Amino acid sequence: MNLNVTLVAQVVTFFVFVFFCAKFVWPPMIKAIEARQKQIADGLSAAEEGKKSLENASKQADEAIAQARARASEIVAQAEKRVSQMIEDAKTAAKTEGEREKAAAKSEIEQEVSRAKETLRTQVATLAVAGAEKILKREVDAKAHADILADVQKQL
Amino acid sequence: MAAAGQELTPTSYISHHLTNRTISLGDGPFWTLHLDTFLTALVLAVIGFGFLWWVVRGATSGIPNKRQAFVEMLFDFVDDQVKGIFHGNRAFVAPLALTVFVWVLLMNAMDFIPVDIAAAFTEYALHQHEWKPVPTSDVNTTFALALSVFALMIFYNLKVKGIGGWIHELFCSPFGTNILLWPLNFLFNLVEYVSKPLSHSLRLYGNIYAGEIIFMLLWMWAATGLVGQLAGGVLALGWAIFHILIVALQAYIFMMLTVVYMAMAHESH
Numbered sequence: 481m482n483l484n485v486t487l488v489a490q491v492v493t494f495f496v497f498v499f500f501c502a503k504f505v506w507p508p509m510i511k512a513i514e515a516r517q518k519q520i521a522d523g524l525s526a527a528e529e530g531k532k533s534l535e536n537a538s539k540q541a542d543e544a545i546a547q548a549r550a551r552a553s554e555i556v557a558q559a560e561k562r563v564s565q566m567i568e569d570a571k572t573a574a575k576t577e578g579e580r581e582k583a584a585a586k587s588e589i590e591q592e593v594s595r596a597k598e599t600l601r602t603q604v605a606t607l608a609v610a611g612a613e614k615i616l617k618r619e620v621d622a623k624a625h626a627d628i629l630a631d632v633q634k635q636l
Numbered sequence: 637m638a639a640a641g642q643e644l645t646p647t648s649y650i651s652h653h654l655t656n657r658t659i660s661l662g663d664g665p666f667w668t669l670h671l672d673t674f675l676t677a678l679v680l681a682v683i684g685f686g687f688l689w690w691v692v693r694g695a696t697s698g699i700p701n702k703r704q705a706f707v708e709m710l711f712d713f714v715d716d717q718v719k720g721i722f723h724g725n726r727a728f729v730a731p732l733a734l735t736v737f738v739w740v741l742l743m744n745a746m747d748f749i750p751v752d753i754a755a756a757f758t759e760y761a762l763h764q765h766e767w768k769p770v771p772t773s774d775v776n777t778t779f780a781l782a783l784s785v786f787a788l789m790i791f792y793n794l795k796v797k798g799i800g801g802w803i804h805e806l807f808c809s810p811f812g813t814n815i816l817l818w819p820l821n822f823l824f825n826l827v828e829y830v831s832k833p834l835s836h837s838l839r840l841y842g843n844i845y846a847g848e849i850i851f852m853l854l855w856m857w858a859a860t861g862l863v864g865q866l867a868g869g870v871l872a873l874g875w876a877i878f879h880i881l882i883v884a885l886q887a888y889i890f891m892m893l894t895v896v897y898m899a900m901a902h903e904s905h
Contacts, residue, residue: 483776485661486670490677490771490780497681498735498784505688506731508695509711515697 605633650852653751655766656774670774672764677771680742688738710734717892722899729898732788736781736894741887743771744844747879751852772886773845775837782837785894789832792901801904836893843886847879 609629656670691707700708714734715726722729746754746769758767771777793802806825807818854875858868 482665482668483779484666484668484670486668486673486774486776487780487783489669489674490777491784493674493678493681494735494739494781494784497685497739498732500685500689501735502728502731505685505692506711506734507727509688509692509707510715510730512695512697513708513711516700519697 601633601636604636605629608632646856649856650849652766653755653852654768654773654848656768657764657766670768670776672758672767672769673771673774673777676746676769677739677743677777680746680771681739684738684742685735710738714891718895721892721895722902724902729895732898733891733895736785737887737891740772740781740840740890741884743777744840744883744887746770747773747844747847747851747883748876750855751848752855770844770848772840773848775841778837778841779833781840781890782833785836785897786829786833789897789901792898796902797904805904832897836890836897840886840890843882847875847882850875851879 657672658668659671661667661669688707691703695704695707711734714737715730718726718730718733749769751769754769755767758764758769768774793805797805807821809821810824811817811821851872854868854872856868857864858872
């Protein structure tokens with residue numbers, strides 16, 4: 481255990497390597513480690529953001545689906561309403577048409593009846609005139625007695 | 637590994653393994669250089685820091701390979717320790733701590749190589765009859781480290797507090813600013829400043845040196861016969877396992893004390 485120049489040599493060696501370490505070994509490694517730590521932190525925050533935006537997107541999607549569903553049921557309801565309306569309209573239209581046709585047929589029938597009555601009346605008048613001619617055994621001037629005939633016809 | 641013709645006694649065995657290979661750089665005992673201590677420490681430093689430099693040069697901030705992950709683990713460990721004690725710019729103190737830790741750990745780890753295997757290598761490969769393989773069991777190394785740290789401590793005291801501030805601290809802490817307390821404060825600080833490098837260096841030296849001695853005693857016992865072989869072998873195994881802890885622990889303690897001293901130099905009272 482004797483102290484000698486070895487001590488000085490070791491001091492020099494020590495400071496040389498301390499300098500070497502502080503200059504060439506420590507900084508690049510720490511820089512790399514810190515860069516990686518930053519990368520990891522950035523990645524984590526990006527992942528967090530992605531998660532948040534995914535949540536947002538799914539919320540929006542849910543909203544859109546709910547809206548679409550509501551709209552669809554509205555449309556269905558409207559369609560159903562329209563259908564029943566149309567059915568109702570068609571029923572009404574058919575009823576009116578039926579009524580109208582029924583009325584037309586009725587009036588036609590009435591016309592037919594009145595025409596038949598007219599014809600019958602004329603024929604009956606003619607028959608009556610013929611009968612009266614036969615009864616009176618003389619010719620009745622149809623022209624001269626037209627007013628009488630008409631009167632008769634009216635009374636039928 | 638005693639030289640031929642020399643009788644192998646316990647004393648000669650131990651003293652042989654604890655004798656430094658010296659060269660003289662000039663007149664007087666001071667100019668003796670322990671070539672083994674100096675060269676072993678230098679080679680270990682070159683290997684250790686060369687490896688770190690090699691890994692760091694190829695370091696990526698992307699996915700690290702296993703080599704880089706290992707080195708990063710070391711850096712993180714040192715940086716965490718420094719962060720816990722030293723509150724300030726770590727640009728110098730952290731690499732200082734890393735250097736101390738790695739170098740001391742490597743020098744201590746030379747103790748893992750059984751002395752006679754190390755001696756066989758230096759004897760036959762390097763043709764050096766005497767070669768003490770553990771640099772930290774040389775008090776020159778531990779004192780060199782402790783005094784370097786001490787010098788840095790003084791430097792940072794002056795840099796952070798200024799000469800006036802440091803002298804004020806020397807006289808006015810820890811007991812108070814009363815003028816009657818000045819001598820007491822100064823005496824207290826003097827003892828503290830002297831004891832710091834002494835305890836710092838001698839703790840490491842004593843642990844490693846004692847570890848070596850115990851190994852040698854066990855190896856000598858192992859040379860005495862069958863019972864000695866078995867008992868010495870078992871005990872040496874136990875001591876070697878325990879020594880793994882000592883080697884790492886002493887390097888860790890040395891680093892932590894370095895950081896603590898640096899932190900104390902940066903904090904004003």
